[in-house]
Amino acid sequence: GENVEQHPSTLSVQEGDSAVIKCTYSDSASNYFPWYKQELGKRPQLIIDIRSNVGEKKDQRIAVTLNKTAKHFSLHITETQPEDSAVYFCAAFILSGTYKYIFGTGTRLKVLA
Amino acid sequence: ETGVTQTPRHLVMGMTNKKSLKCEQHLGHNAMYWYKQSAKKPLELMFVYSLEERVENNSVPSRFSPECPNSSHLFLHLHTLQPEDSALYLCASSHGTSLSGELFFGEGSRLTVL
Numbered sequence: 001g002e003n004v005e006q007h008p009s010t011l012s013v014q015e016g017d018s019a020v021i022k023c024t025y026s027d028s029a030s031n032y033f034p035w036y037k038q039e040l041g042k043r044p045q046l047i048i049d050i051r052s053n054v055g056e057k058k059d060q061r062i063a064v065t066l067n068k069t070a071k072h073f074s075l076h077i078t079e080t081q082p083e084d085s086a087v088y089f090c091a092a093f094i095l096s097g098t099y100k101y102i103f104g105t106g107t108r109l110k111v112l113a
Numbered sequence: 114e115t116g117v118t119q120t121p122r123h124l125v126m127g128m129t130n131k132k133s134l135k136c137e138q139h140l141g142h143n144a145m146y147w148y149k150q151s152a153k154k155p156l157e158l159m160f161v162y163s164l165e166e167r168v169e170n171n172s173v174p175s176r177f178s179p180e181c182p183n184s185s186h187l188f189l190h191l192h193t194l195q196p197e198d199s200a201l202y203l204c205a206s207s208h209g210t211s212l213s214g215e216l217f218f219g220e221g222s223r224l225t226v227l
Binding site: 004009032034036041042043044045046049089091093098099100101102103104105106 | 117153154155156158161169171203211212213215216218219220221
């Protein structure tokens with residue numbers, strides 16, 4: 001069935017360093033890939049997204065890259081800050097059969113001061 | 114109040130109880146969702162309503178019963194649950210009917226089944 005694999009499951013970085021989270025999807029028809037951030041005890045919130053007609057998108061310190069051929073996309077956070085500590089979820093919008101999001105298992109990012 | 118609100122925030126119930134989770138969105142969205150969030154597992158889609166019609170039922174056990182009386186409200190009725198149903202239940206809404214819009218989540222209802 002459709003699935004999204006996300007790695008790593010946990011990531012610790014020093015403040016100021018970069019963090020990279022990678023996801024691989026199985027449905028080649030997927031055309032939209034959002035990233036959600038969930039701080040402890042709070043709701044998931046969209047932080048950045050990318051559509052399949054674009055290879056890279058950047059918003060200040062965060063960027064997302066997409067490789068359609070390899071069916072993987074990545075989240076890049078530069079100059080990490082303590083407030084970046086959270087769980088990050090990638091997702092792919094599935095077009096085959098049913099229309100829905102498939103989420104990755106999440107990455108717990110800890111930014112060490 | 115704006116956004117997506119869920120009540121109750123915490124719920125403890127026995128396996129023979131009947132309870133309901135409530136979700137309300139104040140964003141004028143057309144689609145509403147129930148997701149289950151368990152530790153170390155992906156967010157799991159349970160139900161989707163678009164324009165108050167159920168368009169997705171993701172092989173969810175019948176002990177979970179959704180209800181969408183209008184585009185602003187969504188309920189999840191619970192009965193004879195199992196301990197493995199303990200999880201955070203997230204409601205979400207999105208704009209439009211394509212179901213590919215940004216998901217706006219509530220803060221969740223933490224359910225514990227004893």
